[in-house]
Amino acid sequence: MTALGGHSAEHIRAVWLVAAAFGLAALAVLVVIYRRAASRRELEDAERVIDDAFRDDAGR
Amino acid sequence: MEARSQFSQLMTLTVGGELDPPSSRAQHTMLSVFAILASLALASLWGIAAGSASAALSIANAYKVPFVVLLSALAALPAGVVTLRLTSAGLAARELASAFATSIFGGTLVLATLAPLVAIYYHTSSKAGVPLALGSVFVALATASLLFGRAVARRVAGRPGRAASIVAVGVLVGLFLAALLQFVALASPIISEVTPWSGGFDTVFSR
Numbered sequence: 001m002t003a004l005g006g007h008s009a010e011h012i013r014a015v016w017l018v019a020a021a022f023g024l025a026a027l028a029v030l031v032v033i034y035r036r037a038a039s040r041r042e043l044e045d046a047e048r049v050i051d052d053a054f055r056d057d058a059g060r
Numbered sequence: 061m062e063a064r065s066q067f068s069q070l071m072t073l074t075v076g077g078e079l080d081p082p083s084s085r086a087q088h089t090m091l092s093v094f095a096i097l098a099s100l101a102l103a104s105l106w107g108i109a110a111g112s113a114s115a116a117l118s119i120a121n122a123y124k125v126p127f128v129v130l131l132s133a134l135a136a137l138p139a140g141v142v143t144l145r146l147t148s149a150g151l152a153a154r155e156l157a158s159a160f161a162t163s164i165f166g167g168t169l170v171l172a173t174l175a176p177l178v179a180i181y182y183h184t185s186s187k188a189g190v191p192l193a194l195g196s197v198f199v200a201l202a203t204a205s206l207l208f209g210r211a212v213a214r215r216v217a218g219r220p221g222r223a224a225s226i227v228a229v230g231v232l233v234g235l236f237l238a239a240l241l242q243f244v245a246l247a248s249p250i251i252s253e254v255t256p257w258s259g260g261f262d263t264v265f266s267r
Contacts, residue, residue, distance in 0.1 A: 004245055004260055016246050023127045026134055030093050037089035044084055 066094045074166045076210055085154075092158045095165040096133075100126035102165075102172035109175035110193045112182055113252035124247040128240065133164060135239035140232030149228055150221030151212065156228060159211035167204025171196060190253050201240075205233050 003012040069079055070091055083091065107125030111117035137160065141153045174196040182189040209229055216225045244250065245260030256263050 004242075005262065012246065019131055019243070019246065020127055022134070023130050026130060030096060034090055034093040034097075037086045037093070040086040041084065041090065044086060 063094075066091060067098070070095055070098065070162065070165060073211075074162045074169075074207060076207075076214060088154075088158060092161040095161040096130070099161075099165045099168040100130060102168035103129045106168070106171040106175045106178070106196070107250065109179035110182070110251050112179050117249065117252060121250055124250060128243045128247050128250075129164065129168065131243050132236050132239040133160065135243075136232050136235035139235045140228050143228040143231045144225070147224035147227055148221055149224035150216050150219035151225040151228070155215050156212065156225075156232070159208055159215065160232060163204045163208035163211060166207040167200040170200040170203045174199070190251060190255065193251050194255065194257070201237070208233065 003009045007015075069083075072079060073091065074095075103126045104122045107121030107123075108118050110125070111119075111121035137157060140156055140160070143149075144151060144153055144156055174192075178189075178193045178196055181192045209226070212225055212229050213222075216222045241257070241264065242260045244257055248258040
């Protein structure tokens with residue numbers, strides 16, 4: 001029995017599994033990117049708070 | 061940033077608005093990734109509705125449909141970025157990816173909105189169930205393409221290389237559709253009936 005492109009059903013299943021593995025890897029990369037961006041943003045927020053406090057002190 | 065706030069910011073970006081205060085680069089990255097992850101959840105909802113004819117198909121669709129969307133986007137994105145570079149477009153690759161992510165979010169939002177209608181027609185109409193399921197996909201694709209074009213057009217307004225950026229959008233959308241066609245076929249069955257889309261390029265363009 002042939003499936004997509006004249007290949008066997010097992011071949012198509014294997015292609016799907018490989019594609020799904022790429023999808024899982026991409027999801028893992030997205031999570032890493034998100035966490036790195038989140039920690040960078042926390043740092044930016046902290047720097048902003050310090051800058052504001054410094055400006056307040058300098059203004060007095 | 062809590063998920064609710066991110067969702068409302070994402071909606072603002074999706075409808076073409078500007079964030080107030082303007083977001084930093086890190087925040088923009090977070091929103092883009094959040095857009096992709098939210099898109100996967102929304103696509104999963106549609107998959108569950110479209111496969112609701114059987115429990116096994118519904119459960120399988122909960123992960124198959126999001127993967128089809130994610131893999132199609134991944135397959136198309138490099139070509140869009142290469143087109144940007146080759147045409148010296150006035151748009152950064154990061155901006156293109158961000159606009160692409162928010163437009164995918166917009167498209168899957170339409171899919172998820174239509175999911176209850178798809179499910180109810182699937183179970184109560186022998187004529188309208190499958191056409192409605194397929195129609196909802198075309199409506200979502202059209203919405204996402206329009207949102208993508210509008211988002212990029214707004215970002216490149218007044219910059220040099222505007223036409224090249226639109227070419228990159230065309231390439232990206234075209235390749236996304238081409239990849240989607242084959243990934244849908246690879247993941248078939250997604251709906252319980254055989255459609256021309258179940259066989260991919262070979263059956264859609266068989267004549």
